[in-house]
Amino acid sequence: MNWFYFASPPTFYRLAGTLMPFFFVLAALLSAAGLYEGLWVAPTDAQQGEVYRVIFIHVPAAWMSMFLYFVMACYSGLSLTFNTRLGAMMARAVAPTGALFTFIALWTGAFWGRPTWGTYWAWDARMVSELVLLFLYFGYIALANAFEDPRRGDRAASLLALVGIVNLPIIYFSVQWWNTLHQGSTVKLTGSSMHVTMLTAMLLMTFASWMYSIAAILWRARSIILERERRTRWVRAL
Amino acid sequence: MTGFRWAFARDLRLAWRHPGETFLVIVFFAIVASLFPLGVGAEPQVLARIGPGVIWVCALLAALLSLPSMLSSDYIDGSLEQMALSPHPMASWVTGKIAAHWSVTGLPLTLLSPLLGLEYGLEADTQAVLAAGLLLGTPVLSLLGAACSALTLGARGAGTLLALLALPLFVPVLIFGAGAAQAQASGLSPQAALSLLGAGLIFAGLAVPPAACAAIRIALD
Numbered sequence: 001m002n003w004f005y006f007a008s009p010p011t012f013y014r015l016a017g018t019l020m021p022f023f024f025v026l027a028a029l030l031s032a033a034g035l036y037e038g039l040w041v042a043p044t045d046a047q048q049g050e051v052y053r054v055i056f057i058h059v060p061a062a063w064m065s066m067f068l069y070f071v072m073a074c075y076s077g078l079s080l081t082f083n084t085r086l087g088a089m090m091a092r093a094v095a096p097t098g099a100l101f102t103f104i105a106l107w108t109g110a111f112w113g114r115p116t117w118g119t120y121w122a123w124d125a126r127m128v129s130e131l132v133l134l135f136l137y138f139g140y141i142a143l144a145n146a147f148e149d150p151r152r153g154d155r156a157a158s159l160l161a162l163v164g165i166v167n168l169p170i171i172y173f174s175v176q177w178w179n180t181l182h183q184g185s186t187v188k189l190t191g192s193s194m195h196v197t198m199l200t201a202m203l204l205m206t207f208a209s210w211m212y213s214i215a216a217i218l219w220r221a222r223s224i225i226l227e228r229e230r231r232t233r234w235v236r237a238l
Numbered sequence: 239m240t241g242f243r244w245a246f247a248r249d250l251r252l253a254w255r256h257p258g259e260t261f262l263v264i265v266f267f268a269i270v271a272s273l274f275p276l277g278v279g280a281e282p283q284v285l286a287r288i289g290p291g292v293i294w295v296c297a298l299l300a301a302l303l304s305l306p307s308m309l310s311s312d313y314i315d316g317s318l319e320q321m322a323l324s325p326h327p328m329a330s331w332v333t334g335k336i337a338a339h340w341s342v343t344g345l346p347l348t349l350l351s352p353l354l355g356l357e358y359g360l361e362a363d364t365q366a367v368l369a370a371g372l373l374l375g376t377p378v379l380s381l382l383g384a385a386c387s388a389l390t391l392g393a394r395g396a397g398t399l400l401a402l403l404a405l406p407l408f409v410p411v412l413i414f415g416a417g418a419a420q421a422q423a424s425g426l427s428p429q430a431a432l433s434l435l436g437a438g439l440i441f442a443g444l445a446v447p448p449a450a451c452a453a454i455r456i457a458l459d
Contacts, residue, residue: 128409135406142402146393155456156389160403163385163449 007086009225010234016218023215027208034204042197054112055198060206062105064213065133066168068098072140073165076158088154089228091161092144093221097213099137106130125174126182129167136164150228241326245334246341249308253342259307264346267300271354282359289358290368290419291412296354297347297372298408301379302401305387308339308380313391313457322458328451336377336384336447344376360423367422367432371415374435381446382407388453410438 006012038056045052072094079087109127110120121127144157175182194202229235253260274292275285312318321331351372355365386404390396418431 128413132406132409135402139399139403139406142399143389143393146390146395146399148394152392152456152459155459156393156453159449159453159456160389164407 004084007082007084009086009089009229012086013222013225016222020215020218020222023211023218027211027215030204030208030211034201034208037197037204038201042201043195048116051112051115054108056201056205058105058108058112059202060209061101061108062130063206064209065098065102065105065130066171067210068094068101068213069133069137069161069165069168072098073161076161079154080158080162085151085154085228086225088151088158089224090217090221091158092154093217093224094213095137095141095144096220097216099134099141101209101213102130102134102137106134124182125177126171129171129174132167133171136160136167140164239330241324241330242334242337244326245321245331246338249335249338250341253307253338260342263300263304263343264350266303267296267347268350268354270299271296272357275357285358286360286423289355289360290364290423291416292358293351293354293368294372294375294412294416294419297344297351297376298379298405298412300347301343301376301383301408302404304339304343305383305400305404306397308335308384309387309454310391310396318391318454319458322454328454329447332384332450332454333447336380336450339384340377340380344372344380348372348376360419364419364423367428368419370432371418371428371435374432374439375411375415378411378435378439378442379408381442381450382411385446385450385453388450388457391454391457411435414438 006015034056038053042053044050072091075087075091075094078084079091106127109130113122114120140157140161143160144153147153147156226235271293274288278284278288309318312321322328324331348369351369352365355368360368383400383404386407387396387400389403390399393399414431414434418428418435421431422428
């Protein structure tokens with residue numbers, strides 16, 4: 001199999017067009033199931049009452065914010081090492097969705113913190129590192145668009161994405177390294193301390209966010225490809 | 239090593255021949271740090287409490303303000319390209335430029351910090367820890383700043399973009415630098431924060447020059 005077959009923008013454009021609707025449908029189904037499970041089936045929390053249900057948005061968004069940065073850095077690394085155009089276009093397509101999920105994680109965290117901790121914001125290690133992640137996404141987007149030549153923006157921004165990956169372990173381990181306000185992780189690979197329905201709802205919402213991210217990224221990648229390749233024959237033939 | 243020495247001497251000579259530009263950064267640092275007591279009120283307790291943090295933030299801004307003189311002025315007049323064509327390995331002269339940048343910004347700021355510490359009424363031992371933190375932390379600022387300013391060479395709105403890229407990366411230095419002085423002021427040991435700053439300096443010294451070189455190569459492509 002030729003791994004570079006889909007690295008060509010025209011073939012990838014068609015592939016993305018075929019795959020995109022499936023991922024949107026999957027995202028809709030999974031989030032409907034996850035919201036039903038989370039808002040109706042899952043029991044009320046003994047300590048926090050109903051407010052804990054923010055978890056079904058907050059935790060998936062926080063996971064996706066870190067995971068998407070990792071995906072973006074992988075595409076950036078691919079585009080720098082193999083000098084492919086599509087890798088950088090995909091990295092550019094990931095950045096806004098990643099920034100969106102980072103913002104959602106911070107925003108829902110603030111609204112969850114107010115009733116439970118009594119404050120919207122604390123200068124806790126995990127929050128600060130998540131905020132830095134948001135700035136890294138903004139920096140990436142700004143740097144990628146700051147040059148006349150889009151390929152130059154691709155390369156500079158890819159390098160920035162690779163440098164910024166230092167932040168990911170800091171966010172992930174911040175709750176262990178610094179003993180501050182944000183709680184440690186409840187869900188681990190070795191088992192979790194949550195009620196089964198809560199865990200199911202959270203995992204359903206995570207997969208829903210994941211599928212939505214894939215669909216949105218493919219959609220954005222298609223627009224970027226069209227914009228970049230507007231002078232080529234295959235785009236004119238569309 | 240010759241590349242390092244040559245670039246270091248060249249940038250120091252350039253800084254010496256433009257004394258206005260060089261001193262401006264130091265004056266900026268002193269002025270901004272002196273504005274805070276006027277803004278937040280001059281109660282000695284408040285000042286001693288915020289002093290280390292304010293001095294660190296001013297050092298961050300001064301480092302940011304002086305970054306364009308390290309790479310972008312050479313990029314604009316074409317000398318960066320000539321240096322890249324020189325037989326010296328790129329990492330050597332880039333490190334030389336970073337060292338020269340630190341000698342004309344970070345070092346004077348460190349030496350000036352006890353004076354500003356007096357403005358804020360800091361204890362002598364707190365001032366010593368603050369100066370030690372600046373001595374370890376300002377080279378990290380020069381290193382990270384070099385990589386960021388190499389990334390923005392030739393960009394539209396490079397100045398604001400540089401702030402957006404560099405300031406988030408400066409955050410750990412600020413946290414541990416100001417944290418060391420605050421720990422000392424509140425009677426705790428500053429050793430942990432200073433050790434982390436030192437570790438950060440070693441890590442940045444090893445990892446940043448290759449990244450800065452890669453960014454310069456992208457810019458000169």
